[in-house]
Amino acid sequence: MIELQDVAYSYGGAELFTGLSLTLAPGSFQFLTGPSGAGKTTLLKLCYGDLRATGGVVSLFGMDAATMGRDDVALARRRIGVVHQDCQFLDHLPVAENIALPLQVAGRADEAAGDLDELMAWVGLRGQAAQLPPQLSGGERQRAALARAVITSPDVIIADEPTGNVDWEMSQRLLSLLVELNRMGKTVLIASHDMNLIRTAKSQVSANVLRLKDGRLQTGVAL
Amino acid sequence: MIELQDVAYSYGGAELFTGLSLTLAPGSFQFLTGPSGAGKTTLLKLCYGDLRATGGVVSLFGMDAATMGRDDVALARRRIGVVHQDCQFLDHLPVAENIALPLQVAGRADEAAGDLDELMAWVGLRGQAAQLPPQLSGGERQRAALARAVITSPDVIIADEPTGNVDWEMSQRLLSLLVELNRMGKTVLIASHDMNLIRTAKSQVSANVLRLKDGRLQTGVAL
Amino acid sequence: MIGAVTEALSRALALLVGDPQADRAVPPTGFTARLTIFTAGAMAFLAVFAIALSLATGRLADRWSAELARTATLRISAPADQADAQIRAALTVLDQTPGVASARALTDDEERALLEPWFGPDLPLASLPIPQLIEIVETAEGYDPIGLRARLQAEVPGAVLDDHTRWRTPLVAAANRLRSLGWVALLLIAGATAAMITLAAQSALSANAQVIRVMRLVGARDTYIARAFVRRFTLRAALGAAIGSALGVLAVMALPDGGDAGGFLTGLGFQGAGWLVPLLIPPLAAIVAFFATRAAALRTLRSQA
Amino acid sequence: MIGAVTEALSRALALLVGDPQADRAVPPTGFTARLTIFTAGAMAFLAVFAIALSLATGRLADRWSAELARTATLRISAPADQADAQIRAALTVLDQTPGVASARALTDDEERALLEPWFGPDLPLASLPIPQLIEIVETAEGYDPIGLRARLQAEVPGAVLDDHTRWRTPLVAAANRLRSLGWVALLLIAGATAAMITLAAQSALSANAQVIRVMRLVGARDTYIARAFVRRFTLRAALGAAIGSALGVLAVMALPDGGDAGGFLTGLGFQGAGWLVPLLIPPLAAIVAFFATRAAALRTLRSQA
Ligand SMILES: Nc1ncnc2c1ncn2[C@@H]1O[C@H](COP(=O)(O)OP(=O)(O)OP(=O)(O)O)[C@@H](O)[C@H]1O
Ligand SMILES: Nc1ncnc2c1ncn2[C@@H]1O[C@H](COP(=O)(O)OP(=O)(O)OP(=O)(O)O)[C@@H](O)[C@H]1O
Ligand SMILES: [Mg+2]
Numbered sequence A, B: 001m002i003e004l005q006d007v008a009y010s011y012g013g014a015e016l017f018t019g020l021s022l023t024l025a026p027g028s029f030q031f032l033t034g035p036s037g038a039g040k041t042t043l044l045k046l047c048y049g050d051l052r053a054t055g056g057v058v059s060l061f062g063m064d065a066a067t068m069g070r071d072d073v074a075l076a077r078r079r080i081g082v083v084h085q086d087c088q089f090l091d092h093l094p095v096a097e098n099i100a101l102p103l104q105v106a107g108r109a110d111e112a113a114g115d116l117d118e119l120m121a122w123v124g125l126r127g128q129a130a131q132l133p134p135q136l137s138g139g140e141r142q143r144a145a146l147a148r149a150v151i152t153s154p155d156v157i158i159a160d161e162p163t164g165n166v167d168w169e170m171s172q173r174l175l176s177l178l179v180e181l182n183r184m185g186k187t188v189l190i191a192s193h194d195m196n197l198i199r200t201a202k203s204q205v206s207a208n209v210l211r212l213k214d215g216r217l218q219t220g221v222a223l
Numbered sequence C, D: 001m002i003g004a005v006t007e008a009l010s011r012a013l014a015l016l017v018g019d020p021q022a023d024r025a026v027p028p029t030g031f032t033a034r035l036t037i038f039t040a041g042a043m044a045f046l047a048v049f050a051i052a053l054s055l056a057t058g059r060l061a062d063r064w065s066a067e068l069a070r071t072a073t074l075r076i077s078a079p080a081d082q083a084d085a086q087i088r089a090a091l092t093v094l095d096q097t098p099g100v101a102s103a104r105a106l107t108d109d110e111e112r113a114l115l116e117p118w119f120g121p122d123l124p125l126a127s128l129p130i131p132q133l134i135e136i137v138e139t140a141e142g143y144d145p146i147g148l149r150a151r152l153q154a155e156v157p158g159a160v161l162d163d164h165t166r167w168r169t170p171l172v173a174a175a176n177r178l179r180s181l182g183w184v185a186l187l188l189i190a191g192a193t194a195a196m197i198t199l200a201a202q203s204a205l206s207a208n209a210q211v212i213r214v215m216r217l218v219g220a221r222d223t224y225i226a227r228a229f230v231r232r233f234t235l236r237a238a239l240g241a242a243i244g245s246a247l248g249v250l251a252v253m254a255l256p257d258g259g260d261a262g263g264f265l266t267g268l269g270f271q272g273a274g275w276l277v278p279l280l281i282p283p284l285a286a287i288v289a290f291f292a293t294r295a296a297a298l299r300t301l302r303s304q305a
């Protein structure tokens, strides 16, 4: 689905990482860990075409990301559900509409009704459906962002620190949602610092743990 | 220092909590836990005068928060270092200036030089001093926010989820900074979901754990 | 060629046609909204005045040109017995001069009317040795006064040509200056409006950077996002301009009417088809806003990841 | 009382006096900055033109009033033998009429000059039974034409008073209308400028909501925050207005000079002290911006926690 070959990235100064290769096979479940500032967010952004590699080849769904136009990227995004580290919403629209936004944009608004309700209940936002995003708590924002990322039932789900602000119980619940989606064949990539969460996940699904440190990516890390 | 007596708060709808009392004694170290959406952030905002209680009395440094003017609140804030859950900065100023901002505003800019360097090294941002805040990683932002909160060496430090985006090692490091400040007599109040962190803290300092759930505040919670 | 134009037009229309859902992506109100409406309104109001000024001075210049420029006077002083002959000779010369539309001798009554302000109505014209006057009406091209003078000197020695030039030129120039001033003001206003709407659109776009980021994140295409902004701004500019023009027209109507008092300065208002000109302002403002916002939106979008 | 004013002034100045550190809190550039500078500039430019128009039409109205209003003509047609006596009688009457500053009979040369356009220079005035003309110069208050006519009819039967009123009134009215149009335009421009700067300031403030939140969070007082915004906007408005006025003055200077061609329409430009008027625009714009931004900033601050 998404492949990075010998990829390098730098924000203008020194290179953050070089010679990094990674394949997100369909149906795989991967965790990305590493110290703060190692470049996890950067790596995820490469995977959904938000940044362009300064070296190497990134291919999204078989297309070379370097040759994709802005509309190609937009279309690819419809197949990738993304949870940003700092969740952003359309602050003037109620949470429910924000969560349904990807369907809206893809012209599939009619699919929303049933799924939306169920999904919002699952992430515990039923009571907040009519609130505006700035009126949500930190954890509620993260849950709304996750709901928005999965509502289109995309092929790939990329989540950057999706449980940083929620309690242990809720993070279990969110994890089980992702595991469920993975069982349905979706590819999942999650950046996380929460070792407990990763351990729990490994008990439920065959998850691979990647570790990004000092510009090198280790795969199959044992905890 | 900060006292809440029989405090209630509601965002217009149902009451989030009522009859809540809490005293932050000088030199105390407290953790605030509770499920996402319980009202932790709301409670902290009451403690630094960002919100006004809809019932009961909040007193900041002996003054009734309800009677404080905007300038009084501003002056009280100079004695309270705050780490917001969503860290915000002046996006056009480099990280170092952002961290020194509270000194600037209080007219104590000359004190910055030595402390600033040391502090930035401690939170691991020496290399990022000249970057702009939008160019920081999620964890770096949190560390910068913590550094900004403690640079004036305020009497009270209130941090909302200050380690949600940093790795375990770094969160230990930040914790030891807060413990150090607490040993110097500062009052510390931290909202956190991270039970490991709280456990570690309890081994270093006599920390009290508060739990906010269903509108009720339990004190002295065992983990 | 026609195909390309049609396509460009239909794309422009597609950008305008409402997708109520896409529209909801842009926050409906806020200061930039009010700023746009107000700017468009204020500028339209000023534009109505500038147009009124231009049209009025245009009429003034035309009238002065017509009244002053196209006539000249030939004065024939000759002994009574030769007068008739000289008049006939002069008329012949004038008939043959290119650029002279018509020429005729003034009757006694007309001469008396001319002199009345100074001498009263009872002037015994017949008994006075006053010159005979011939009124010359020029064609649009005008005649060559130097050539005409030379011929007249040869054939009608008693004739003096007074072609009013020293009167006409400065007045018509002044009226034309006023008129071009009105058009310059209009151009300035249009330019300033375009620039302000562009800037307002750009500040709205940069204030809504988060909207753009979120929309891109969930897979919206540039045109989908741009459309929402463009529609908003186009409609706001048109609305503001419509209000401003309406108020401007009302204000012009409320100005004290000059009538044709003096018959000399025309009132500052619209006449006939002139009333339709302010109707052009809102669509023009909308067009300006459309292109300004579209360029700004696409530029802003491309500058973002 | 004086104390209060002094204090208000010193507080206003304290808001303006630079604290380079506080200033850094506000992002230096961005579209609202450009928008403010441009708006102030464009409006100042238009204001210069409106002022020039007002001053020029003011001069025009004054001149027309002076030239046309303050003189009248008395025409005396009398048999040659009675002429002198009637002229003397008329002058006596005029001397005694309140509102007449001076009156004198035109000399033959002057009459000849008046008639020259029609009759040529060789008119044998002496031999003609043409009326004698008396020029009357009014005082500022003017005289009562009806009363004067009645007295003249009694004492100088051959006199006809022509007081030019039917000429004067519409012309002066037209010039005054143009002048007030200029002032109305000026008021409109000033109002629109104030409103636009307010809106620009408010959209800048709402675009910088995060700055305000952060500053409050770290314990900055409202005045500290407001000062940074107010200074920025005041300086921007002053800068923009200075540029706009300078360009406006250059543009007015570049207009083709009417000279006093025709002596009738005055050129659209500044004369004498008039050149100083555009200098007032930048400080006025700054004052407007100061109060507009200050009100907007304090309002925005108070609306936030
Ligand atoms: N726009 C930018 N310009 C310059 N440097 C940047 C920019 N964005 C990120 N960086 C730097 O690149 C490094 C990696 O950032 P990234 O956000 O990928 O880290 P991360 O692994 O996600 O960290 P965290 O766990 O704290 O979120 C950081 O040191 C950061 O300061
Ligand atoms: N401005 C607001 N208007 C209405 N409701 C609000 C507003 N802010 C917060 N809330 C609601 O109040 C509740 C408590 O919010 P708060 O941010 O205090 O939670 P929290 O305990 O900090 O949660 P988290 O752990 O997720 O950060 C949430 O359910 C939230 O939806
Ligand atoms: Mg990150």
Ligand SMILES: [Mg+2]
Pocket: A137, A138, A139, B040, B041, B042, B085, B160
């Ligand atoms: Mg919270």
